[in-house]
Structure formats: structure tokens, C-alpha cells
Amino acid sequence: MMENLHEPPQPGPSQLAGPMAQGLGRGAPPQPQQLPPQMFTTAAQLLDLTDKKLLVCLRDGRKLTGVLRSWDQFANLVLQSTIERIYATTSDPAETQPKGLYADQSHGIFLVRGENVLLLGEIDLDKDDDPPPGFEKAEFGVVEKLAKERRAVERAKEKNKLKKLATLGFEGENMGEILL
Known part of the structure; x- marks a missing residue:
């Protein structure tokens, strides 16, 4: 017989020997359905992002892109083919609007402590090669x-x-x- 591990077992007639069998109880309230324990950990949410290209924004302002290869219960991340992208604007008096510049630096394999991650998300691979709007590579x-x-x-x-x-x-x- 297969059991559903997410639902509590239903008591059989032999298990009702306590207050229910003696007529003292009026019936136990229904138990709320429990979610699997992995739903409550941040690190388990990374399972769907493993082997995908991510943008990771760190607390110090750095922005990294790389393929998530591994992680642990503290959300420490191992990124492969990591690239750090920095942004800046120039204030040229000849131009009416500041010009945006960006540059990439390759870091290879990169270990990020989970406490330093401010934001992370999957990168749309169709738009990955496009330069950021309003910025030129320098x-x-x-x-x-x-x-x-x-x-x-x-x-x-x-x-x-x-x-x-x-x-x-x-x-x-x-x-x-x-x-x-």
C-alpha cells in the first residue's frame, strides 16, 4: 500500500483506544495540511536555479553574472564563468545628457557568501547579448x-x-x- 507522505495518517479503529473510544472526546479538529520542510528554506528555492545563468547583486553594489553550479544551506553560491559588470556615467559639457558606460571583468569561478546576496534572478538568454539600454561598452x-x-x-x-x-x-x- 502506498502512503502519501504529505498527509497525516488516518487513525484506524484499533488506534481509537484513548478518550475517543471512551466517549470523552468530541473528535479532534482537522489537522492543517503541512507543507514539505524544504518550502521554508531559502536555499531550497535555489534548486530550480541550479545550472542556469543568474544575475547576482551584492550588498556592496557589485553585479555578477554567472552559471549557478552549487549552493548550500546558508545560500552560499558557487558561480561558474562569472563576470562582474560595472556602470558609470560621464558628464561631458558638450553633451546635454550624461553618457552611460559599462564594462565587464571576467572572474571565472566565484564563491559568494549567502549573507552578501542582496538580489538574484535568472537572466533571459535571448536578451543577454544586448547592451544595457542607454549604455555603451568601454x-x-x-x-x-x-x-x-x-x-x-x-x-x-x-x-x-x-x-x-x-x-x-x-x-x-x-x-x-x-x-x-
Whole structure:
């Protein structure tokens, strides 16, 4: 006889020797149907994404694409043929609109700790070869330099904003670092 492992077994007549058989119970309420335990773990959700090309956005802002080859219960990922893509914009006074640039750097096999993953999703292979809309491919060194300059400007703005807030009596995260 085959049993369904997802439904609780139904008691037979010989198993009703407790309060039900003595007439003390009015019948147990129906048990809610239980989902398989793997439905509750994030790592098990990766099973469908194994051997597929993914975009992984990390907490530090990096964007990686690669084929998911392995993972564990902590959602640590092993990506094969990994490429890091960086984006930057140029502010040329001759142009009315900033120009977007991107560059790719190959990393090969890449191990990503699960706690660093901000977002991940499957890549549409039909659109994978198309450049991002509004961006042109450029040399990695040029784009990396522009991106670093942009981050430095943003950090300086954030530091100034936090200093102004501190003078108004607001305290937030990392305020000790700003004031030192």
C-alpha cells in the first residue's frame, strides 16, 4: 500500500483506544495540511536555479553574472564563468545628457557568501547579448575610475549631510566615524 507522505495518517479503529473510544472526546479538529520542510528554506528555492545563468547583486553594489553550479544551506553560491559588470556615467559639457558606460571583468569561478546576496534572478538568454539600454561598452579601467570617482563624491555628500544632521542633534548609524 502506498502512503502519501504529505498527509497525516488516518487513525484506524484499533488506534481509537484513548478518550475517543471512551466517549470523552468530541473528535479532534482537522489537522492543517503541512507543507514539505524544504518550502521554508531559502536555499531550497535555489534548486530550480541550479545550472542556469543568474544575475547576482551584492550588498556592496557589485553585479555578477554567472552559471549557478552549487549552493548550500546558508545560500552560499558557487558561480561558474562569472563576470562582474560595472556602470558609470560621464558628464561631458558638450553633451546635454550624461553618457552611460559599462564594462565587464571576467572572474571565472566565484564563491559568494549567502549573507552578501542582496538580489538574484535568472537572466533571459535571448536578451543577454544586448547592451544595457542607454549604455555603451568601454574599457574596464576607464569605467572603474569613473565609478570610483562617483562613489567618492557620494560619500563626501553623505558625510556632509550627516555632519549637518549632527549639529541639529540627530544621531544615526556610524555617527562616531563621521565626527572623528
